[in-house]
Amino acid sequence: MKETIYTIPVNEAFETPCECPLCRLETRFENDRVNYYLGPSLMEPENRVETNETGFCAKHFRLMYETRANRLGLGLMIHTHMCEQNKKFEKAAGAKEGGDTKKSFLRSVKSGSASKSADALLRYIDGRQDSCCICRDLVKTMDRYCEVITHMYFTDKEFREHFDGGLGFCMPHLAMLIRASQKYLSGAKQEAFTENLIKMQIENMKRIEDEVEWFTKKFDYRNRDADWGNSRDAVPRSIEKLTGLTGLTETDKG
Numbered sequence: 369m370k371e372t373i374y375t376i377p378v379n380e381a382f383e384t385p386c387e388c389p390l391c392r393l394e395t396r397f398e399n400d401r402v403n404y405y406l407g408p409s410l411m412e413p414e415n416r417v418e419t420n421e422t423g424f425c426a427k428h429f430r431l432m433y434e435t436r437a438n439r440l441g442l443g444l445m446i447h448t449h450m451c452e453q454n455k456k457f458e459k460a461a462g463a464k465e466g467g468d469t470k471k472s473f474l475r476s477v478k479s480g481s482a483s484k485s486a487d488a489l490l491r492y493i494d495g496r497q498d499s500c501c502i503c504r505d506l507v508k509t510m511d512r513y514c515e516v517i518t519h520m521y522f523t524d525k526e527f528r529e530h531f532d533g534g535l536g537f538c539m540p541h542l543a544m545l546i547r548a549s550q551k552y553l554s555g556a557k558q559e560a561f562t563e564n565l566i567k568m569q570i571e572n573m574k575r576i577e578d579e580v581e582w583f584t585k586k587f588d589y590r591n592r593d594a595d596w597g598n599s600r601d602a603v604p605r606s607i608e609k610l611t612g613l614t615g616l617t618e619t620d621k622g
């Protein structure tokens with residue numbers, strides 16, 4: 369496949385087994401985007417238009433904040449974003465310049481949630497929560513990665529060995545792969561891919577269940593001297609497996 373921009377990260381993510389190679393891909397993409405938005409993007413007017421309009425979700429604001437890489441840049445970006453959003457907020461709240469907010473929104477809130485101005489304001493607030501420059505690109509990029517995975521599974525023997533020899537996926541990314549198989553594969557290929565995927569997942573969910581169990585049994589004084597086996601970090605790995613939450617273990621950092 370010629371699109372190395374996607375195939376290289378996919379191959380790298382599957383090279384060494386981890387609880388979810390898709391989480392690894394996602395983390396890598398998020399970190400790249402965080403560095404981009406805190407770096408060269410700040411100087412490009414058209415990207416500032418984008419960040420002013422769209423902003424970031426809680427998770428990605430947090431990632432940007434925690435890098436502590438460019439605190440001035442982040443502050444400037446937030447300031448112009450807020451200038452724009454505050455105008456929209458005031459408009460959605462029905463507070464025109466020099467006007468009386470009480471007459472529009474506050475009064476309608478008292479009279480019940482069906483009022484038009486309450487709806488408009490809630491629509492604006494709800495829309496803000498879903499609005500994020502990084503999430504928007506992440507959805508597209510993960511879809512592209514999934515397409516590449518379903519393609520390489522049948523065209524690249526080495527990749528397929530890595531895929532089948534892996535430790536399965538977190539549950540949200542398992543669902544993503546099943547959906548991708550419905551979208552990008554059909555007939556016998558779709559069947560083979562899904563069957564192998566589910567089998568592998570069942571095996572690995574059972575494995576991690578046993579690892580967590582052994583973790584709990586290690587607290588029994590009779591097992592004090594027994595080998596931890598693979599269970600020392602079974603709790604964070606099982607949380608990641610169940611929810612897709614990354615960053616709890618060192619092993620899953622991309």
Ligand SMILES: [Zn+2]
Pocket residue numbers: 388389390391392537538539540541612
């Ligand atoms: Zn995952």
Ligand SMILES: [Zn+2]
Pocket residue numbers: 424425426427428500501502503504
């Ligand atoms: Zn986001």
